[in-house]
Each structure stands twice: as C-alpha cells, then as structure tokens.
Amino acid sequence: MKISREDVVKVAELAHLGLSAAEIDTYCEQLDRILTYIEKLKKIDISKVEPMAQVLHVAATPGAGESHPELREDTLLVCDVAEPVLAQAPDAQAPFFRVPRVIDR
Amino acid sequence: MTPPNPWTVAGVRSALQARQISARELAAEFFTRIQSRNPELNAYLTLSTERAYAQAERIDLAIEKSEALPPLAGVPLAIKDVISTRGLRTTCASKMLKNYVPPYDATAVERLDRAGAIFLGKTNCDEFAMGGSNENSAFGPVRNPVALDCVPGGSSGGSAAAVAARLAVAALGTDTGGSIRQPASFCGVTGLMPTYGRVSRYGLVAFASSLDKIGVFTTNIGDAAAVLSVIAGHDGNDSTSAAVPVPDYGAEAEKSVEGLRIGVPEDYFGPGLDPEVKEKVYAGIALLERLGCRRIALQMPHTDYAIATYYILATAEASSNLARYDGVRYGLRVPGSTLTEMYRNTREGGFGPEVKRRIMLGTYVLSAGYYDAYYLRAQRVRSLITQDFTDAFQKVDAIVTPTAPTPAFRLGEKASDPLEMYLADIYTVTGSLAGVPGISVPCGRNKAGLPVGMQIFAPHFREGTLFRIGRAYQTALDWEG
Numbered sequence: 223m224k225i226s227r228e229d230v231v232k233v234a235e236l237a238h239l240g241l242s243a244a245e246i247d248t249y250c251e252q253l254d255r256i257l258t259y260i261e262k263l264k265k266i267d268i269s270k271v272e273p274m275a276q277v278l279h280v281a282a283t284p285g286a287g288e289s290h291p292e293l294r295e296d297t298l299l300v301c302d303v304a305e306p307v308l309a310q311a312p313d314a315q316a317p318f319f320r321v322p323r324v325i326d327r
Numbered sequence: 328m329t330p331p332n333p334w335t336v337a338g339v340r341s342a343l344q345a346r347q348i349s350a351r352e353l354a355a356e357f358f359t360r361i362q363s364r365n366p367e368l369n370a371y372l373t374l375s376t377e378r379a380y381a382q383a384e385r386i387d388l389a390i391e392k393s394e395a396l397p398p399l400a401g402v403p404l405a406i407k408d409v410i411s412t413r414g415l416r417t418t419c420a421s422k423m424l425k426n427y428v429p430p431y432d433a434t435a436v437e438r439l440d441r442a443g444a445i446f447l448g449k450t451n452c453d454e455f456a457m458g459g460s461n462e463n464s465a466f467g468p469v470r471n472p473v474a475l476d477c478v479p480g481g482s483s484g485g486s487a488a489a490v491a492a493r494l495a496v497a498a499l500g501t502d503t504g505g506s507i508r509q510p511a512s513f514c515g516v517t518g519l520m521p522t523y524g525r526v527s528r529y530g531l532v533a534f535a536s537s538l539d540k541i542g543v544f545t546t547n548i549g550d551a552a553a554v555l556s557v558i559a560g561h562d563g564n565d566s567t568s569a570a571v572p573v574p575d576y577g578a579e580a581e582k583s584v585e586g587l588r589i590g591v592p593e594d595y596f597g598p599g600l601d602p603e604v605k606e607k608v609y610a611g612i613a614l615l616e617r618l619g620c621r622r623i624a625l626q627m628p629h630t631d632y633a634i635a636t637y638y639i640l641a642t643a644e645a646s647s648n649l650a651r652y653d654g655v656r657y658g659l660r661v662p663g664s665t666l667t668e669m670y671r672n673t674r675e676g677g678f679g680p681e682v683k684r685r686i687m688l689g690t691y692v693l694s695a696g697y698y699d700a701y702y703l704r705a706q707r708v709r710s711l712i713t714q715d716f717t718d719a720f721q722k723v724d725a726i727v728t729p730t731a732p733t734p735a736f737r738l739g740e741k742a743s744d745p746l747e748m749y750l751a752d753i754y755t756v757t758g759s760l761a762g763v764p765g766i767s768v769p770c771g772r773n774k775a776g777l778p779v780g781m782q783i784f785a786p787h788f789r790e791g792t793l794f795r796i797g798r799a800y801q802t803a804l805d806w807e808g
Contacts (some may be wrong), residue, residue, distance in 0.1 A: 225691070237646060237690040238653070239683055240671030249687055255746050256688060260635040263704055266711065273706030274713060277537045277762045278524045279787035282569030306430035312660030319655050322666050 224257035225250065334496050336402050336550045343390060343401045350383035350390070350401040354445050357403040361447065361494050369469050370479075370488040372408050373416045374448040379403075382445045397443035398557055404439060405495035407486050408449040409456050410541065411530035412436055415446075419532050420464035421454045423658045423677035433530020434565065435499060435541050435558040442557040447495055450485030454679045455649065456501055456534045458482050459509060459751055462742050463681040470738070473515055473778060477735035480510030483544070487514040490544040497554050498544045503535050504637050505731075505755025507542045508767040512730035512780025515769045517797065518544050519551045522787050523762035524569035526555075527562030535644035536567075538637075538759050548768070548798040552576035555790060571788050579791030584799040585619030587792075590723030594630040595754055601733045603773040608729045611770040611781040611800065614807070615727070618799050623723050627715040630757055632708050637756040638749055639692050639705035645682075646689030652677060684745060713761040720786045725796055728754050730767040730780035758784045766793040768800060 230250045234241045241249070304317060313320040334353075342348050348356075358376065365371050386401045406412060409419045411429035413436075418424045432440065440446070453463040461469040461484025469484040471477040472492035479488040483500030487510035490498050500507040502520035511518025519542045526541045533539060543554045556577065561570040591612060596605060616622050654660035654673030661676040663669035678686070692701035719726055732751060741748045758765040763784050770781040781800075785792040 229691070230687070233687050233691045233694065236694060237686050238650075238667070238670040238674050239678075239686065240668075240675035241683070242675075245680075245683070249684060252684060252745055253688060253691065256638065256749070257691075259746060260639060260701070263632055263635050263639075263708055266629075266632060266708060268704060268707040268711075271707040271710050273703055274709040275706070278567055278569060279522065279762060281788055282524050282571050303430045306428075307656070310427060310430075310657040312654060312658070321655055322663065322669055324666050 224254050224261075334403070334493070335547060336399065336496060336553045339401050339496060340396065343386065343396070346390070350386035350445065351380060353401055354379045354383045354403060354447070357447055357494065364492055364494055367470060367475065368472055368488050368492060368494075369467050370450055370485040370492065370494060371405065371448045372418060372420065372451050372466055372485070375412070375415050375446045378415065379445045379447055382440070382443070386443055386445075397441065398553060399439060400443035402444045402496050403447050404444045405447050405450045405486055405489045405498035406436060407452050407483050407498070407500045409452060409501055409532045409534070410436060410499055411532065412446065412449065415449065417449065417532070418466070419455045420452050420466055421677065421679065421682070422465045423652050425465070425659065427658055429530070431530065433541075434527035434562045436530065438558050439499075450483070450489055450498060452485055453482035454682050455532070455645070456482040456503060456506055457645070457681050457685055459505065459748055460736070460741065461485065461510070462738065463679055465679055468738060471514060471735050474735060474776065476737055477777065478513065478738055480513035480731075480735060482506040484510050486544050487511055487516060487518065490514070490516045490546060496545070497550055500542055500544055501531060502540050502542050502759065503538045504641060504759050505752045507544065508755050508765055508780065508782055509731050509752070511544055511767040513735035513778065515772070515778030516544050516546055517548060517551050517769070518542065518767045519555065519790070519793070520758070520765045521555060521559065521790055522569070522764045524567055525571075525764070525788065525790065526558050527565040527568040529562055529564035533648040535641040536648065537644060538641055548580055548794050548801055549577065551766070552580045552794045569788070574791055576791055576794055580794035580798045582795045583619070584615065584796055587620045587725065587796065588623050588723040589615055589620045589796075590623050590625040590719050590726040592625040592627040592630065592719070592726060592728060594627050595728040599732050599753070600729060604729050604731075604733060604779050607771045607773070607779040608727070608781050612727055614803055615796065615800060618803055620796070625719050625723065625726065627719060627757070629708065629711045629715050630753075633712055633757045633760060634749055634753055636705045636708045636712060637752065637760060638688070639701050640709065640760070642685040642689030643693050643702050644689070646686045646693065649682070649686055681745070709760050712757055716758070716761040716763055716784070724785070725792050726784040728782045728784070730754060730782040734773050734775075734777035734779055754782060763787055764790045764793055766797055768797045770804070
C-alpha cells in the first residue's frame with residue numbers, strides 16, 4: 223500500500239474536504255493505484271537534471287540588455303468592481319464578506 | 328432564405344458583405360439550430376442571446392454604412408464555460424459556481440468581441456476542465472454528435488460537439504493535458520492548442536497554471552488561423568503571456584509543405600494504440616510524404632513517463648488553485664458552525680468526485696515529506712520530456728503522432744476507472760508539459776464511422792507550421808476524397 227486510510231483522512235483535512243467514510247474508502251483504493259503507477263518515475267536517473275521552473279519559452283523571456291515587456295508602466299487604473307464582486311458573495315455586508323465568527327470575545 | 332452550409336469564417340464574411348444574410352438573421356439561424364439539437368447533445372449550458380443580438384446589430388450597422396468589417400465580423404462562436412464572460416454565467420460545469428456571473432471578460436473574449444464575433448453561449452465541459460470524456464460535468468455529459476452513445480472527449484467536450492454539430496462556426500476551448508486536441512479528435516473537427524504564453528490566460532478560471540492554454544475548435548485550418556490571429560498576443564494582465572510578435576497566420580497556412588521535415592516518433596505507435604487509428608495516422612503521414620514532406624524516424628525516450636509527470640504536476644497546481652473555493656467570496660456556501668466547518672461543508676458539497684480526487688492527489692504530493700519524492704522529481708522529469716522535444720526539433724520541423732490511442736469510447740465505459748482514463752492522455756500530455764503548440768486534424772474514420780485525429784506538434788511559437796501542414800493535408804484529403 224502506498225497510502226493508508228489515515229493518510230487519506232489527513233490529506234482530506236489539509237485540503238478542507240469533509241469526505242464521507244465511503245469516499246475515504248474509495249479514494250484510498252484509487253489514490254493507491256495512481257501512486258503505484260506514478261512509482262515508475264523512480265526508474266529515471268534525475269541526479270543531473272534541473273527541475274523545470276519556467277514554462278515560458280526562452281524566445282518569450284528577454285535576455286540581458288533587452289526590454290522587459292512584463293514590466294509595465296506603473297500607472298493607476300480604475301478597478302471599480304467592488305459592487306459586482308460583493309453581489310456574487312454568499313453573504314456580504316458592504317464593504318465586507320461575512321463569515322462565521324472566528325474569534326470569541 | 329436558405330443559408331449556405333456549412334458556415335466558415337470566410338463564408339460568413341462573404342455572405343454578410345454580399346448582403347445574402349444579416350448578422351442578426353445568422354445569429355437567429357444558429358439559435359434555432361441550438362434549440363433543436365442541444366436537448367440531445369447538452370453542448371451548451373447557457374445561451375448568450377442578448378449579447379449576441381447586440382453584437383449582431385453592431386455588425387449590421389457597419390454593413391449598412393459600408394464600413395470596413397473587423398476580422399471575425401458576424402462569426403457565431405461558442406465559449407467554454409471555464410472562460411469568464413462579463414454578465415454571463417460562468418459555471419466551470421461545477422455546482423460550486425452554478426450561479427457565478429463574472430464582472431469582466433477574459434482577454435481572449437474581449438479580443439473576439441472587438442473582432443466582431445457573435446457569442447452564442449457557454450459550452451459544457453468536465454468540471455473545472457478535469458477529465459477526458461465530459462462525464463465529469465455537474466450538468467450532465469455531452470453526447471458526441473457523430474455517435475450519440477459515445478463521449479465527445481474532454482474536457483472541452485461541449486465546444487468540440489458544438490462545432491462538430493455546426494451549432495457554432497468556432498469555439499474557444501482550453502487545453503491543459505489534451506482537453507482541446509482529444510475532443511477534436513473524437514468529434515472529427517480541428518482543435519488547436521497554442522504555445523504556452525501565446526494567448527493570455529487572463530479571465531481563464533485556473534486549473535493548472537503552468538499547463539493551461541486557451542485555444543480553438545473549428546471545422547478547418549483557415550478558421551483556426553483566423554481566430555488565433557485575433558486572440559494571440561501579449562497582455563499586460565497575464566505575466567506569463569509572451570511578448571512575441573504575432574505572425575500573419577493566414578499567410579503562413581498558405582505556404583507549401585514541400586521539403587518540410589516530419590518527425591515520426593516510434594514511441595507514439597507502440598502497444599495500446601488501436602490498430603485502425605494507427606493505420607489512419609500512418610496513411611496521413613504517407614499523404615504528407617506525397618505532398619513533399621520528408622519523413623524522419625524519431626526517438627522521444629521519456630514519452631512513457633509523461634502521464635505520471637503530468638498527473639503529479641497538474642494535480643499539485645490544481646490543489647493550490649482550487650483552494651480559493653471556500654464559500655467566502657463567490658460561489659456556493661454550505662453553512663457550518665465554525666469557519667473551518669463551513670469550508671469543509673462547502674467544498675464537500677460543491678466539488679464533484681474527479682475534482683476531489685485531483686485535489687486529494689495534489690495535496691498529497693505537495694505535503695510535508697512527499698514533496699521531493701513526487702513534485703520535485705516530476706519537475707525534473709518535465710525538463711527531460713521538454714528536452715526530448717528540443718532535441719527532436721533540431722532534426723525536424725514538426726512531429727506527427729496519433730492524437731489519442733482510440734476513437735471515442737462509449738458513455739460510461741471508463742467512468743469507473745480514473746487511472747485508465749488518465750492513461751488515455753498519453754499522446755497529448757507530452758506537448759502540454761513541454762509548452763509547445765499542437766493541433767489535431769481529422770484523418771478519416773474507422774470502420775464503425777468514428778473520427779480519428781492526427782496530432783501535429785511544432786516548436787514554440789510556430790503555430791504557422793501547424794497551419795501550413797494542416798492546411799496542405801486537409802486540402803489534399805478533400806481532393807483525394
């Protein structure tokens with residue numbers, strides 16, 4: 223077994239997923255199979271390989287002395303979306319989102 | 328009035344300019360078709376009637392005044408429901424966002440609007456774009472218009488089905504591990520995944536940020552080139568969008584393919600590939616050779632590790648991106664007596680089984696003690712897979728492979744086995760990890776009448792090469808019948 227039932231319960235907690243007992247059993251079995259499959263990566267010698275940290279191709283990333291198009295002018299833009307954003311909230315009291323009490327006084 | 332059929336970008340333009348049909352009539356025609364076919368296909372989740380007619384009116388006014396028409400004037404278009412549309416419900420096919428209405432347009436959507444397109448509506452997909460069959464939608468599966476008992480592929484199944492059933496001239500989709508190319512293959516249409524960074528992701532609801540790309544479905548290469556010309560280019564709102572000039576894709580598509588070097592990697596034709604698919608793709612390669620392409624055998628030795636790498640990285644990124652659905656700012660909230668209980672109830676109630684599975688896997692591979700063994704190792708193997716492509720493109724101008732190991736499978740056939748479903752992404756995830764552009768073009772049907780797709784990869788930012796090969800191929804295929 224690559225993953226135990228306790229691991230699955232712990233991961234669900236970390237992910238804030240309130241899984242049912244049946245779901246925990248199912249995911250335990252399925253994640254185990256997937257993790258077993260993923261084991262195949264252990265066969266590759268990666269000791270001399272750098273992790274890929276940037277997907278954007280070199281053609282799109284400026285070299286030394288070139289301009290940096292990703293750096294734009296620091297100009298103020300209007301972003302007047304508070305009203306439509308709050309209108310989407312399950313529970314809002316402008317300008318706040320309301321949530322269950324976090325701190326007891 | 329009988330409109331010419333099928334509609335294309337060029338066909339719409341000439342019909343509008345010749346005043347054979349107005350943009351309004353054209354939109355109405357498409358809404359009529361949608362009304363008649365959609366109950367069966369379930370390709371559209373939300374129709375954009377009001378905005379569509381307002382857009383059509385703008386075009387009709389421009390025609391009336393004999394003004395120059397924008398590049399996609401009057402083109403009826405569908406948008407995958409993971410891409411934000413101002414004022415129009417954007418659900419990601421999830422209960423979590425069932426009633427979510429974005430306050431802004433994605434950059435790609437805004438550019439299409441400015442280019443004169445008409446938005447018909449939002450298309451069904453796998454929940455948060457996670458899946459390869461469209462069976463993971465909270466609003467029910469999409470059916471394949473070619474064979475109703477089969478899946479349309481996924482995750483952009485609704486977009487593929489809409490174009491295949493001629494319920495839109497073109498459709499935006501998104502591709503993270505094959506979500507445009509595979510459904511294009513299953514439905515018999517053209518599906519383009521551009522280079523990572525070619526099209527802004529601003530307004531695309533994130534699944535895996537280092538892999539997500541917005542692309543397009545069309546019935547032919549010329550239309551894909553026309554749509555990409557509009558949506559490609561740098562955007563200050565997406566720091567990963569590339570400041571690489573956008574070429575004239577239409578002109579690129581017209582170039583001859585004579586002398587182009589086509590790489591055929593043996594690793595993509597091994598066990599697990601359906602014999603009829605193999606035969607069709609080999610026939611496609613033979614046709615390209617007759618058109619003057621040079622066939623070169625390739626080895627891409629890390630292909631077999633792509634699925635494992637992809638499902639570590641994509642789920643890791645998903646677990647982080649989907650942390651935002653907590654019931655606080657938008658979407659579903661399921662109440663709880665404490666904040667944590669509310670988070671748990673909301674996420675338990677709002678996400679479907681596949682999304683939960685991927686969040687679980689992603690959380691696990693990132694968790695303390697496992698990060699190096701899974702995530703970091705996968706990032707290193709991703710470098711090797713990318714190197715396979717870099718090495719290949721030293722020798723060839725493009726790589727040709729099958730898009731998927733099989734044609735469309737039946738609804739429910741793979742639904743109970745997530746790993747088997749993941750394994751079917753074998754030919755598409757490689758290019759996704761490398762960030763190169765890829766396209767799926769139809770290359771005939773099997774004996775049962777199901778479409779088969781041929782995939783072409785090109786080096787970064789060489790979508791023009793994909794169009795060039797795709798167009799020559801489609802033209803020759805039509806010619807040879």
